[in-house]
Amino acid sequence: MKAVWCEAFAAIDQLKIADIPAPELKPGHVLIDVYAAGMNFPDGLIVQGKYQTKPPLPFAPGSEAAGMVAAIGEGVTGFKKGDRVVAFSGLGGFAEQAVIPATQVYHAPEGVSFEALAGLLINFGTSYHALKDKAAIQPGETLLVLGAAGGVGLSAVELGARMGAKVIAAASSAEKLQLAKSRGATELIDYTKENLRDRIKEITGGKGVDVVYDPVGGESTLATIKSLAWGGRHLVIGFAAGDIPNIPANLLLLKSASSMGVLWGMSLRADPVHHGKNIAQLLQWLAEGQITPEIDRVFPLEEVIPALEHVMERRARGKVILSVRPS
Numbered sequence: 001m002k003a004v005w006c007e008a009f010a011a012i013d014q015l016k017i018a019d020i021p022a023p024e025l026k027p028g029h030v031l032i033d034v035y036a037a038g039m040n041f042p043d044g045l046i047v048q049g050k051y052q053t054k055p056p057l058p059f060a061p062g063s064e065a066a067g068m069v070a071a072i073g074e075g076v077t078g079f080k081k082g083d084r085v086v087a088f089s090g091l092g093g094f095a096e097q098a099v100i101p102a103t104q105v106y107h108a109p110e111g112v113s114f115e116a117l118a119g120l121l122i123n124f125g126t127s128y129h130a131l132k133d134k135a136a137i138q139p140g141e142t143l144l145v146l147g148a149a150g151g152v153g154l155s156a157v158e159l160g161a162r163m164g165a166k167v168i169a170a171a172s173s174a175e176k177l178q179l180a181k182s183r184g185a186t187e188l189i190d191y192t193k194e195n196l197r198d199r200i201k202e203i204t205g206g207k208g209v210d211v212v213y214d215p216v217g218g219e220s221t222l223a224t225i226k227s228l229a230w231g232g233r234h235l236v237i238g239f240a241a242g243d244i245p246n247i248p249a250n251l252l253l254l255k256s257a258s259s260m261g262v263l264w265g266m267s268l269r270a271d272p273v274h275h276g277k278n279i280a281q282l283l284q285w286l287a288e289g290q291i292t293p294e295i296d297r298v299f300p301l302e303e304v305i306p307a308l309e310h311v312m313e314r315r316a317r318g319k320v321i322l323s324v325r326p327s
Contacts, residue, residue, distance in 0.1 A: 031098075066117035114327050
């Protein structure tokens with residue numbers, strides 16, 4: 001089968017398209033014919049050896065996939081060959097077939113494209129877990145989303161608005177901000193032209209924001225923590241800016257605030273039953289058209305290098321999808 005193949009931790013342009021044996025089906029796992037795979041910022045970090053964990057070499061990257069069940073392993077129930085599914089693969093999604101634990105595979109609704117399905121799990125799963133489970137955001141609270149036009153940021157804008165929050169979107173261009181506005185943001189901050197702290201103070205009347213959704217890191221983190229309201233919650237999603245900030249504990253103390261890490265994939269593995277319920281809700285909303293993954297571009301498997309560079313250079317507005325096989 002064809003797969004994107006990482007033989008050494010190196011620059012993204014060292015990835016190859018290789019013909020490799022099909023993965024071996026294991027007990028408790030599902031073999032999936034992959035049609036589309038979502039691309040995420042951590043995928044680019046993993047192949048360069050810059051992520052928090054380093055998988056054994058060689059490997060096929062790709063952390064979420066959509067397709068059809070090809071076979072089920074011993075002990076697996078609830079799936080049959082031909083079922084349409086979406087899955088959190090962790091690794092292996094950028095290949096024509098992937099073997100994934102059954103606890104990380106979910107029935108996909110009819111009438112939704114594989115591309116849309118591949119753009120759902122990590123972005124919307126992360127944001128729903130962050131806003132619902134970690135921040136316990138309430139209707140009427142103020143939510144600030146950094147990197148608001150990226151795949152994960154845009155999902156937070158959409159879900160935050162759906163959950164009744166007043167959403168402030170911060171991004172690096174007017175075009176990106178208009179996209180965030182179309183998904184429910186009511187206030188916009190262009191942090192290439194405006195002072196982030198000053199604008200937050202102006203928008204909130206000096207109160208500050210209740211929840212900060214932060215997939216960016218770097219200098220923005222400190223500015224937003226200083227802008228938290230009393231009892232505010234700062235959600236650490238990732239570090240797209242490249243710098244991991246140091247957070248002075250006294251800033252949290254003075255606001256009776258908290259800063260919480262959100263590592264969705266590990267949380268799902270630790271509590272698959274709870275997260276299965278979250279994902280079922282997201283898939284229902286997707287089927288009803290109440291949430292919509294924003295697809296920036298779809299690249300064929302052979303163009304994985306420019307596709308991943310597009311993600312890593314933060315040029316994507318929404319989700320980048322890898323088309324693994326024709327649907």
